[in-house]
Every structure is written in C-alpha cells, then in structure tokens.
Amino acid sequence: MSTAPYRRVIVKLSGEALAGTEQHGIDLDTVDRFAADLIAAQALGVTLGVVVGGGNLLRGATAASHGADRTIADVMGMLATVMNALALESAIERLGGRARTVSAIAMPQVCETYERRAARRHLDDGRIVLFAAGTGNPFFTTDTTAVLRAAEMGAEAVLKATNVDGVYSADPKRDPTAVRYDRLGLDEAIEKRLGVMDLTAFSLARDHRIPIIVFSIREPGAVESVLRGAGRATIVGG
Ligand SMILES: Nc1ncnc2c1ncn2[C@@H]1O[C@H](COP(=O)(O)OP(=O)(O)OP(=O)(O)O)[C@@H](O)[C@H]1O
Ligand SMILES: O=c1ccn([C@@H]2O[C@H](COP(=O)(O)O)[C@@H](O)[C@H]2O)c(=O)[nH]1
Numbered sequence: 596m597s598t599a600p601y602r603r604v605i606v607k608l609s610g611e612a613l614a615g616t617e618q619h620g621i622d623l624d625t626v627d628r629f630a631a632d633l634i635a636a637q638a639l640g641v642t643l644g645v646v647v648g649g650g651n652l653l654r655g656a657t658a659a660s661h662g663a664d665r666t667i668a669d670v671m672g673m674l675a676t677v678m679n680a681l682a683l684e685s686a687i688e689r690l691g692g693r694a695r696t697v698s699a700i701a702m703p704q705v706c707e708t709y710e711r712r713a714a715r716r717h718l719d720d721g722r723i724v725l726f727a728a729g730t731g732n733p734f735f736t737t738d739t740t741a742v743l744r745a746a747e748m749g750a751e752a753v754l755k756a757t758n759v760d761g762v763y764s765a766d767p768k769r770d771p772t773a774v775r776y777d778r779l780g781l782d783e784a785i786e787k788r789l790g791v792m793d794l795t796a797f798s799l800a801r802d803h804r805i806p807i808i809v810f811s812i813r814e815p816g817a818v819e820s821v822l823r824g825a826g827r828a829t830i831v832g833g
Contacts (some may be wrong), residue, residue, distance in 0.1 A: 596613060599822040602717065603642040605726075609757040610648030610679055612812050619651055623684050623752045624661030629817055630686035636818040638694070644748055646715070646718035646725045646741040648826070649675035655733065673700060676737060683708065687723055693740030694723040699740075711747050718748060738796040746803045752833065753759035753805060755792065756812035756822060758781055761829035762791050781807075782831040797831075806833025 608629060615622030637643050652675035658668035680696045684706075687694040695717045696706040707713070709726065717724045729740045741753045762784065763773035781801040785794060791809055800807055810821050810828035820826030 599639045601640050601641055601730055601822065603644075603737075603748065603750045604754050604822070605644045605646060605741050605745040605750045605753045606636075606739055606818060607753055607755045607757075608645055608647045608683075609650065609812060610652065610676065611650035611736070612756070613647075613760055614651040621625045621651060621679065623682070623686075626682045626686045627690070630683055630692070632682075632812075632816055632818045633687060633817060634690055634692040636719075636822050637723060639680050639819065639822055641822055642718045642721075642750075644726060644744055644750065645680075645683065645717060646726045646729075646737050646744055647676050647738040649673070649677040649679060651675075651682075652678065661727050666733045668736075669832065670700075673728040673731070673733075676729060677702070677705070677727040680725040684725050688743040692723060693721060694725055696727050698728040699726070699811065700728040714744075715748055716772065724748075736793050736796065738792045739799060741795050742799040742805060743804070743809070745805050746799070750805070753807045754774040754818060755807055756818060757791070757809065758813065759791065759809070760809060760827050761788055762809050762831060764789075768792055776829050778830045784789060800832060804832070807831040815826070 615625035649672045653672050655669035655672040683695045684696045697709040699709045701708040726744050745753050754815040761775050763775050765772045765773040785797050808828050821828050
C-alpha cells in the first residue's frame, strides 16, 4: 500500500544535477545519493519510473549552436542520457534496489530496448525503470519524454527533480525579482511561457491531465519528501 498521494510517478531527474559540484560529467557520489533517494521514495509504496536528462554531458541545441548538425547532436544528447541511466542503475542495484534501464534507441548489447508493455511489467514487478535515450527522436527533450512515459505507464504525476526549488514568474537564475509559485495551472504555465519546461512537455501534460511537480534535488531525500507532501515544490496542474 502506498503511503503517498500517488501510486505511480515518473521522476524527471536533472542531468545537470548529476555533475554534483562540477560543471560537467558524472559525479558518482551524487549518483549514489540520488539512487538512495529513489530507493527511499519507492519504500513509500510508490512505483517509480525515472527519465534522466543529459545536460551534464551534452545538449543537442548547444552543440548545434557550435556548428554541429542538429540531428546528430540530438542523437549524441540521447546517448548521454544512456550513460546517466546506466550509472544510476548500477548505483541502485549496488545499494540493494532493483532497477532496469530501457532505451528508446536499440542497443541490445547494453540494455533492453523500450517496449511499453515490458516496461509496465517491470514497474509492476517493483523495479525502478530508468527510461534512457529520451523519446528516441531528435528535436525533443527529456522533459517531454517524462510526460510521454507518464502517459504510457499510467503514472499520476511527473516529479521534475531539478536545480531550482520550483517554478518562478521568470528564470530565477537571470531575474532576481522573479516570484515563486506554490501552485499554478498548466494553461497559465503555457500562456506565460515559463521556461522551466518546454512547451511540448507542458502541452502533453495538459492534454493528459498529468500534474508536474517541480522541486530541487539538491537536498538529500528530496524525492521522498515531495512524495510525502512535505517538501518545498511548485505543483503545476492537478
Ligand atoms: N520560470 C522559471 N522557473 C523556474 N526555473 C526556470 C524558469 N525559467 C527557466 N528556468 C530554468 O529552468 C532550469 C531547469 O530546467 P532544465 O530542464 O533546463 O534543467 P535540468 O532539470 O537540469 O535539465 P537537464 O536534465 O537537461 O540537465 C533551471 O535551471 C532554471 O534556471
Ligand atoms: O527525446 C529526446 C530527448 C533528448 N534529446 C537530446 O538529448 C539531450 C539531453 O536531454 P535534455 O532534456 O536536454 O537533458 C537534449 O538536449 C537533446 O539534444 C533528443 O534529441 N530527443
């Protein structure tokens, strides 16, 4: 039985946060901390899928702005998310949890290929499913992937675990006067073009009535706290 308000959620875990105190790369101590947080969250009785971003390694749009072909750059970005997912899978299993990486780009020597029914079975069997390689298509983001997988897996919410403690009236890293919301509607987030997530992700969430909960992953135990309704977060929709 779940002691949290949700039975099944998709966590969108910031790739950028996996770098820890560094600007780039994978900080393995940080990966361990996130793995422990996910295991503790699952212990509340919640079924967890995780979509890992790739911002710590490569973003397609950034590489394209340096002259790379956008499609190839996006494939590189998706491959970056596979490395992050595998690091997390390995840490979860080492800490005693059960996890399975499924990739939207087939690489059978590395991990399972994403297939909706098989992924749902892994969730039903109590594994933390790590959805890697985004949607498998260029020009999308892992935020959109998180909402897409939430709809496919029958999840009740997307938990965006990122490096800001909620949604603001403007990007708080650029505008010190930005005001933080506790709650807002998906329509409002779309109309105001709040940049914490891309419009495709917000629109898909609105179409499928999936709330998005935005919070900072920097504090240990953040995912568990938010699931218990105790953490500082912005609820978008729902
Ligand atoms: N209105 C806003 N409210 C909150 N954050 C915003 C807003 N507009 C822009 N942002 C920015 O959105 C960022 C978080 O989203 P983003 O998807 O870029 O990062 P991430 O979760 O680390 O992703 P990745 O997995 O790609 O590394 C924050 O760093 C913040 O600066
Ligand atoms: O469906 C998708 C998801 C992601 N990408 C590419 O991967 C990088 C990393 O993802 P973030 O969401 O930025 O963390 C992204 O910048 C894209 O280049 C993709 O092509 N398709």
